[in-house]
Amino acid sequence: VLSLAIGLWMGRRMARAAVWAADARHRERELEASRRQLIAWVSHDLRTPLAGMRAMAEALEDGVVDDAESMREYHHRLRMEADRMARLVDDLFELSRIHAGALNLTVADVGLGDVVSDALAAASPIATSRSVRLRTPVHAAWPTVKASERELGRVVANLVLNAVRYTPPDGTVTIDGGRDAAGPWLAVSDTCGGIPEADLDRVFDVAFRGSRARTPDTGAGGGLGLAIVRGLVEAHGGTVAARNAGDGCRFEVRLPA
Numbered sequence: 001v002l003s004l005a006i007g008l009w010m011g012r013r014m015a016r017a018a019v020w021a022a023d024a025r026h027r028e029r030e031l032e033a034s035r036r037q038l039i040a041w042v043s044h045d046l047r048t049p050l051a052g053m054r055a056m057a058e059a060l061e062d063g064v065v066d067d068a069e070s071m072r073e074y075h076h077r078l079r080m081e082a083d084r085m086a087r088l089v090d091d092l093f094e095l096s097r098i099h100a101g102a103l104n105l106t107v108a109d110v111g112l113g114d115v116v117s118d119a120l121a122a123a124s125p126i127a128t129s130r131s132v133r134l135r136t137p138v139h140a141a142w143p144t145v146k147a148s149e150r151e152l153g154r155v156v157a158n159l160v161l162n163a164v165r166y167t168p169p170d171g172t173v174t175i176d177g178g179r180d181a182a183g184p185w186l187a188v189s190d191t192c193g194g195i196p197e198a199d200l201d202r203v204f205d206v207a208f209r210g211s212r213a214r215t216p217d218t219g220a221g222g223g224l225g226l227a228i229v230r231g232l233v234e235a236h237g238g239t240v241a242a243r244n245a246g247d248g249c250r251f252e253v254r255l256p257a
């Protein structure tokens with residue numbers, strides 16, 4: 001009986017070790033694919049706008065553009081592009097810190113309600129300009145979570161800003177949260193019309209941009225926002241998932257209890 005028990009125990013341990021090794025290989029392959037996507041992203045998303053900026057700067061320098069109105073327009077576009085590229089470089093930096101496992105999260109008790117208020121305040125001007133209503137249900141009972149305030153703020157801000165940008169005018173973005181048997185949760189729902197089922201998982205991939213990608217007037221993005229969201233949530237030991245619900249989609253974040 002003893003040798004049978006030992007045999008069973010060893011067998012279970014070996015099976016667990018094999019599952020663990022397969023998981024590690026799978027994770028390593030995912031990271032490698034992600035690194036390749038990042039390199040392709042840098043060469044396209046940073047080099048293409050740089051070429052455009054150089055062409056505009058040359059046109060100004062060579063005097064090809066010389067009337068005051070066009071010159072103002074060129075300078076304005078140069079500054080907008082420079083701002084956008086600075087944001088992309090910040091995102092790229094954040095993602096590379098996540099990939100390198102170099103986040104060094106400073107975890108403390110954080111009120112989810114405070115993080116949500118900050119994200120709402122930041123998103124309010126763009127929501128107003130797009131006639132999108134921002135709401136939180138009155139019953140929302142915001143839990144306190146163990147998290148890095150800065151990184152969690154980034155997660156919520158990215159989700160709320162995306163919802164506002166991808167929801168057509170006159171739509172509604174709802175931010176809800178609470179705590180259930182599985183632990184604290186936060187959900188951002190919108191009325192964007194839904195995401196194609198096949199894309200629901202891929203939206204978190206580096207450089208993935210759906211058919212409903214942002215236009216320049218909503219601040220063309222680099223497709224890194226949700227990859228950052230997933231990386232930051234997982235660094236906290238949590239999960240994030242997207243699904244279609246009602247007239248739009250719902251992004252749900254779960255943090256460890």
Ligand code: ADP
Binds near residue numbers: 166210221
């Ligand atoms: P970006 O917004 O810069 O394109 P993201 O990683 O934030 O990059 O999003 C990836 C893609 O997921 C977007 O291009 C869009 O197609 C889709 N998406 C993200 N958030 C939403 C949302 N709230 N509603 C509908 N589609 C969304």
